[in-house]
Amino acid sequence: MIVRALVAGTLLLLPSAVPAQPPARDNPPPTGTAIVRGRVVAAATAHGLAKVTVRAMSPPLRLNKAVLTDASGRYDIGELPAGRYSITTTKTNYVPAVHGQLRPLGPGKPIDVANGAVVDHVDFALQRTGVISGTIVDEFGDPAAVVQVAPMRYMFFNGERRLQIAGPSSMTNDLGEYRLFGLFPGQYYVSATLRNNNFGSESTEPTTYAPTFFPGTGSSADAQRLIVAAGQTLSGINITLIPVIAARVSGTVLDTQGRPLANAGVDLMPRVGFAPSAGGASTRSDGTFVISGVPPGEYALRASVQGQQEEYALADVTVAGGDVSGVQLVATKSTPIRGRIVFEPGKGKPPVGPAVRVTAVRPFPMVGVPGTTTGREDGSFELKTASGHAHIRAAVLGSGDWRLSHVLVNGVDVIDTGLDIPGGGGSVDNVLVELTSRHTEISGSVVDAAGDRVRDCVVVVFAQDSQRWTGPTRYVAATRPDQESVFHARLPAGDYFAAAFEHPEPQVPTDPEVLAQLRDRAIPLSIADGETKKVELKLSQPPVY
CATH class of the missing domain: 2.60.40.1120 (Carboxypeptidase-like, regulatory domain)
Known part of the structure; x- marks a missing residue:
């Protein structure tokens, strides 16, 4: 673990160190005199589609303007300032589209708009889902x-x-x-x-x-x-x-004092996968319960009383074809995690506390367990969650200007190791969540065998140390080139591999089996804290999974 001494004056604490920043919604979007217009039709019939949402988006301008098509499928987005825009469409039961894309769900081609210009015939032919x-x-x-x-x-x-x-x-x-x-x-x-x-x-x-x-x-x-x-x-x-x-799962639910808990709802949820609840029951006056018709599997039992969600009981249950009896669920209260949100001095302007979301992340999501909060105006926070091992993560809502740099518990940095959260009425105090506007970034382009830039691909950057490939890791990033055909990956300082490959699916594979394949065709690189490194990647064969 890394121990850091916090010296007064080296960090910006909310709210006294900086004036409050007005919410982004209070800042009016920029306007201009340019117009983008076109028509949206159904690809199969060329019939105009009404009520299609068409958006003009420009991240550098922080502008996102939307209109609806009329009965003939025509749209007109006006009062746009000069800039580079992505034009997108969405409509229920149709595949979303971006102007200039070469395949469904593929990247589009931005359009440059001059002030006062009228850009016509930005048309779409939408395919049904x-x-x-x-x-x-x-x-x-x-x-x-x-x-x-x-x-x-x-x-x-x-x-x-x-x-x-x-x-x-x-x-x-x-x-x-x-x-x-x-x-x-x-x-x-x-x-x-x-x-x-x-x-x-x-x-x-x-x-x-x-x-x-x-x-x-x-x-x-x-x-x-x-x-x-x-x-x-x-x-x-x-x-x-x-x-x-079919199996029966039965047992008893006790409250925090060890007494039978009556009228508690007991739910049996699969620990891994997708299935809905495998069954449930209400406890009797003596705290006992029975859930029938349970198929084999790994489950999590959760018991709580309606209106008292911060007091609950959890237990893991394995059903292997026979009845499971004598399960004892002992209620516990959510454990509070208390601390402060601070910002390192830098170029970025710190936001107000409520704009920061703090979350307790676990290797496996816990059904029905709280674990997130937002900061208060004075920068303090209190998060309530279940006992067990977790990692603390924080992010500024709606902004990529700040990233988490340290999580200190009594002066010890646990950002990567995580922390053990006690139960039984305990708490975790003196947590310092530190964010910085300094970014360590790997960026660059991807080229094919002919040396031409490729935009329709995915880039995976991952730690050379395979121990950092699993868990709530900060050392694996998957991204795609932006509208300028440049990819960006922000990670902590360290030694990495980087690989690029074609992958039309929305979910990018980053499990250890895939990363092991990519390692053999990736380039190695190292990056220091706060450094921006540019690289050129060659398109490689996609992994098999």
Whole structure:
């Protein structure tokens, strides 16, 4: 751990050191006399689309102006100051578009607008979103009604790859039919889950249904990947639910004094993955509960009384095909973490305290557990969360000018190691969250084999030390080149690898398996604190995952 002595006068504390900065919304956006206009049509019919949101955005000007198309699909964005703009469109059931893009969801081409100019024919032909449809049946081939069907994609969280819901889900009708719509182009998996509706009742049904993936497997590793193109409908994606032995989870909930806790709600949530609640119950007058119809899996039990969310009980439960009894949940109160937000002197103007969000980040999200707050006017904060190991993170809302530099607990920097949060009525005090306007940045361009700049790609910068690839790490960054074909990655000082590859999916893979592949085709580099380093990367082969 790094110990830093804080000397009075070296840090800016809120609010006495600086005057309050007015919120961004109080600063009127710049105006001018330029106009951008055009028409939006449906790609399939060339029919004008009404009520499409069209935006002109210029990050350097901090301008984001939106209008709606009229009945014929025409729009007119006026009073624009001179600058470089990205023009975008959004409309329900259509794929979002950016002017100048070469593929759906790809990067666009900005337009330069002079003051007083009229830029015409900035037109769009929007493609409809995709659809997946099919039928869900039970093991006897009978239609399964009221089954939740969800489109899934792999997401990357703290260096781990997990399937998560990636679009609107659907319930099957009485014929077992479902229709997933509004899907952006990309890769999907389809899951079907029959919710446990035994809340508050004790079922004697010997079997239940496990979450099932297309084409009919209980393992996400064996699920079949589906590729959905813009405007495409994939039909016949049928799933047969997998029956499994139903288990009962039972136990007792005690309050903070060790007494039976009556009328508490008990929820059983999967620890990893996507599935909805696996069941729930209310405690009896003696604090006991029973949850029936539970499929095998790893779960988190959470108990609390309505209106008393800061007092709750948590326990991990593994169901392996048999009943789980004697579970004891002992309530505890949320642990307060108290401290101050400070700013290093620099070029940036410190914001007011309420503009800073402080969060307790954990390796695995905890269901129903609080863990975030905003600072007060005087720069102090109090965050309440559950006991256990966590990392403190902070960011200024709506601004990239400031970054977290240190988290000090009684003078010891725990920004990377995290801290152990006690339970049992304890607290964590004397936390100093320090932000700085000095940035350590790696930027540059990506070129192909011919030496031409590439914008439609992804850049991953990651620590040479593989121990820093997992957990709530600050040493892995994934980014894409901006409208000037320049990428930017802000990380702490250190030794890194950098690689660039084509990747049309919105989620960038950054789990250790992928980083190990990228290491063999990446360039090494080092960067000092506060340094800005420019590099040129060659487009490489994408990782296989």
